[in-house]
Amino acid sequence: MNTRTxxxxxxxxxxxxxxxxxxxxxxxxxxSTVEPYLLIAPFFLVFALVGVFxxxxxxxxxxxxxDLLDGPTRFVGLGNYAALLSDAQFGRALANxxxxxxxxxxxxxxxxxxxxxLLDTRLRAPTAWRVGVLLPxxxxxxxxxxxxxxxxxxxFGFVNAVLQHLGLTPVDWQSNRFASHLAIATMVNWRWTGYxxxxxxxxxQAIPRELHEAATVDGAGPVRxxxxxxxxxxxPTLVFVVVTSTIGGLQLFTExxxxxxxxxxxxxxxxxxxxxxxYLYQSAFDNQSLGYASAIACTLTxxxxxxxxxxxxxxxxxxxxxx
Amino acid sequence: xxxxSRKTLFHKVFSKAFPVVSALALLAASAACGTGEAAGRxxxxxxxxxxxxxxxxxxxxxxxxxxxxxxHERTGQGGPYHQRLFTRLGAGSGAADVVAVEEGYxxxxxxxxxxxxxxxxxxxxxxRPDRWLDWKYAAGRDKAGRxxxxxxxxxxxxxxxxxxxxxxxxxxxxxxxxxxLFATWESYFATGDAFVARAGRAWFDSDSxxxxxxxxxxxxxxxxxxxxxxxxxxxxxxxxxDLVTAAGGRGQSARLTAFSADWNAGFAAGAFATKTxxxxxxxxxxxxxxxANAGRWAVADAFPGGGGNxxxxxxxxxxxxxxxxxxxxxxxxxxxxxQQIRAFAKTGNFPxxxxxxxxxxxxxxxxxxxxxxxxxxxxxxxxxxxxxxxYKGPGDGRIQExxxxxxxxxxxxxxxxxxxxxxxxxxxxxxxx
Numbered sequence: 001m002n003t004r005t006x007x008x009x010x011x012x013x014x015x016x017x018x019x020x021x022x023x024x025x026x027x028x029x030x031x032s033t034v035e036p037y038l039l040i041a042p043f044f045l046v047f048a049l050v051g052v053f054x055x056x057x058x059x060x061x062x063x064x065x066x067d068l069l070d071g072p073t074r075f076v077g078l079g080n081y082a083a084l085l086s087d088a089q090f091g092r093a094l095a096n097x098x099x100x101x102x103x104x105x106x107x108x109x110x111x112x113x114x115x116x117x118l119l120d121t122r123l124r125a126p127t128a129w130r131v132g133v134l135l136p137x138x139x140x141x142x143x144x145x146x147x148x149x150x151x152x153x154x155x156f157g158f159v160n161a162v163l164q165h166l167g168l169t170p171v172d173w174q175s176n177r178f179a180s181h182l183a184i185a186t187m188v189n190w191r192w193t194g195y196x197x198x199x200x201x202x203x204x205q206a207i208p209r210e211l212h213e214a215a216t217v218d219g220a221g222p223v224r225x226x227x228x229x230x231x232x233x234x235x236p237t238l239v240f241v242v243v244t245s246t247i248g249g250l251q252l253f254t255e256x257x258x259x260x261x262x263x264x265x266x267x268x269x270x271x272x273x274x275x276x277x278x279y280l281y282q283s284a285f286d287n288q289s290l291g292y293a294s295a296i297a298c299t300l301t302x303x304x305x306x307x308x309x310x311x312x313x314x315x316x317x318x319x320x321x322x323x
Numbered sequence: 324x325x326x327x328s329r330k331t332l333f334h335k336v337f338s339k340a341f342p343v344v345s346a347l348a349l350l351a352a353s354a355a356c357g358t359g360e361a362a363g364r365x366x367x368x369x370x371x372x373x374x375x376x377x378x379x380x381x382x383x384x385x386x387x388x389x390x391x392x393x394x395h396e397r398t399g400q401g402g403p404y405h406q407r408l409f410t411r412l413g414a415g416s417g418a419a420d421v422v423a424v425e426e427g428y429x430x431x432x433x434x435x436x437x438x439x440x441x442x443x444x445x446x447x448x449x450x451r452p453d454r455w456l457d458w459k460y461a462a463g464r465d466k467a468g469r470x471x472x473x474x475x476x477x478x479x480x481x482x483x484x485x486x487x488x489x490x491x492x493x494x495x496x497x498x499x500x501x502x503x504l505f506a507t508w509e510s511y512f513a514t515g516d517a518f519v520a521r522a523g524r525a526w527f528d529s530d531s532x533x534x535x536x537x538x539x540x541x542x543x544x545x546x547x548x549x550x551x552x553x554x555x556x557x558x559x560x561x562x563x564x565d566l567v568t569a570a571g572g573r574g575q576s577a578r579l580t581a582f583s584a585d586w587n588a589g590f591a592a593g594a595f596a597t598k599t600x601x602x603x604x605x606x607x608x609x610x611x612x613x614x615a616n617a618g619r620w621a622v623a624d625a626f627p628g629g630g631g632n633x634x635x636x637x638x639x640x641x642x643x644x645x646x647x648x649x650x651x652x653x654x655x656x657x658x659x660x661x662q663q664i665r666a667f668a669k670t671g672n673f674p675x676x677x678x679x680x681x682x683x684x685x686x687x688x689x690x691x692x693x694x695x696x697x698x699x700x701x702x703x704x705x706x707x708x709x710x711x712x713x714y715k716g717p718g719d720g721r722i723q724e725x726x727x728x729x730x731x732x733x734x735x736x737x738x739x740x741x742x743x744x745x746x747x748x749x750x751x752x753x754x755x756x
Contacts, residue, residue: 069413069435094329149584156588176738261583263402264725269732270746285406287724287753288718 062294080295103185133194144256376666434717472637478601525577546716629707726750
């Protein structure tokens with residue numbers, strides 16, 4: 001046991017830096033301060049072109065009455081944002097987004113931790129199991145959508161057939177607002193829970209075994225060890241999982257689009273499962289109002305940024321003492 | 324790319340502030356445009372969606388036109404295809420030299436006909452209007468009479484019905500004797516009431532399928548010829564709305580949204596007894612109802628309220644094409660009767676050319692699945708019965724697909740016809756703004 005502990009790399013600063021990173025004698029040090037920047041420059045150039053530029057350009061477009069085909073017709077300042085605030089459909093879309101978000105993030109984290117704990121036990125062919133939980137994530141989302149749209153068909157769907165077989169009343173998975181959110185959340189959870197479980201598993205395996213052994217010696221049972229050791233040490237990872245699934249949830253598009261039997265991005269006959277991103281798309285391409293769509297995009301970006309800030313604060317607050 | 328094509332204030336500011344970005348964009352633009360120019364060769368591109376049956380034809384065109392190479396961009400679904408097409412038209416670059424435009428999206432193209440070449444002007448002189456059915460040719464022209472697209476195929480409407488269910492409900496089963504029942508919308512809905520009472524099954528698949536067919540028989544669509552929103556001012560639209568939603572309320576609608584998984588299953592389950600049936604719908608019915616239902620479906624040479632058309636496309640040449648004349652020549656060749664009859668043989672897309680409609684290989688087509696009906700001759704006759712094309716203003720197709728269909732669906736899901744109507748009016752206003 002002792003040999004294993006000492007074999008772990010401890011403090012990196014005691015390890016001497018290998019050759020390439022050290023400045024060779026005789027070279028002017030100024031060159032080595034330029035080179036790294038040159039090496040990472042391509043990334044930032046591409047990022048500026050496909051990341052920063054569209055972001056700024058959207059902000060610019062959002063200040064105009066901007067038609068998809070006619071281009072900018074009128075400068076309206078913050079008019080699109082003002083209209084957005086009093087747009088009941090946008091309110092409904094945001095409420096739908098948050099509702100689906102709650103139905104995806106919470107179960108995902110809970111099930112991911114439980115799955116990770118299971119994967120961390122002694123299993124035959126552990127790699128096969130780990131690949132197994134990741135498989136749904138590797139499937140094309142369009143294929144998943146088609147399969148689930150068939151499962152959740154209101155009249156001839158498989159889920160309703162099972163419900164009726166069990167003597168229960170069938171559910172209209174499209175017209176019922178809550179049921180439609182549940183169907184979409186199921187699709188999302190099915191795809192992403194395994195992925196999150198693997199991230200949690202990695203964090204689980206990074207927890208030093210001797211902590212558990214010491215606790216066992218002190219008489220702690222498995223439940224006590226889980227709540228007193230595992231969960232606190234998992235916190236930073238859990239915050240990460242929550243934040244990434246929140247950002248993904250705020251951008252939800254494909255799953256609700258594919259659940260809808262109607263063409264377009266209406267999100268159901270009465271927008272009952274239209275997410276903010278679907279409304280953005282509908283504004284841009286069905287209503288051909290790029291200015292309004294850009295205002296929605298910028299508002300969504302702001303929301304995501306707020307979540308990121310909340311993440312930063314949370315991480316420092318929660319993970320601070322353990323680091 | 325949009326940055327270069329649009330002379331906006333932002334363009335000026337941006338290009339001054341960030342010359343590097345502009346230079347990169349220029350590089351990208353020149354790289355994209357500079358293909359296939361060397362040694363008198365012309366490379367044309369054509370973009371289509373679903374199946375046009377053009378693969379062999381394009382290969383033949385290349386072999387008979389040395390120096391011309393044709394790149395075919397195919398997209399699976401019509402919706403995403405047209406979205407991308409209009410985005411590229413708006414951006415000023417990226418569209419193919421020859422683009423297919425489906426009838427439902429034609430209104431948007433005609434409203435911005437300045438983005439397309441006038442084919443009467445640049446097309447081959449031997450291409451005359453009488454190549455096509457009158458209504459097909461007329462629908463491809465803008466208000467000023469410029470020819471935006473050459474017609475490819477059409478979707479003339481007949482009525483398909485479940486012969487076995489009709490007979491079980493005491494209705495006639497023979498297509499000749501069924502046809503009078505489909506003479507008018509009144510007789511159609513009245514027969515529907517009788518059928519629902521006796522069979523306990525729905526009469527049609529969904530409200531919006533019937534409403535679209537009725538609506539398309541009006542002289543103008545959701546916009547007036549002055550491009551004002553007509554949904555509130557034209558009482559005929561509201562009258563159709565009331566007729567359809569009332570029939571749906573009496574149990575005539577199976578409430579299955581067209582092309583959904585449930586709708587597909589509805590064919591196999593026999594959930595409804597009639598289907599508005601453009602020529603291409605025969606293939607859909609065969610695929611969804613399956614071999615188990617062979618011989619149960621029939622097609623009547625009739626359509627309530629006269630006739631109609633659903634579907635069919637045009638080939639257009641965007642102004643942004645670098646080789647407009649060569650592109651127009653390709654479009655003219657592809658839409659000639661000889662080529663379209665071959666496309667029909669391959670895909671079943673019904674040709675819009677007069678000469679093709681009298682071709683023996685078309686007139687001789689029968690379909691054993693539909694009781695051996697002479698489908699070729701039947702639909703060729705239906706194509707002649709299509710009336711004057713309806714005037715469709717900008718946004719018409721989008722109103723039908725993204726506003727009317729969801730609002731009718733809302734009524735099927737329990738909203739009152741009045742609530743649904745309010746949703747329709749509000750949504751239409753968002754699109755026309």
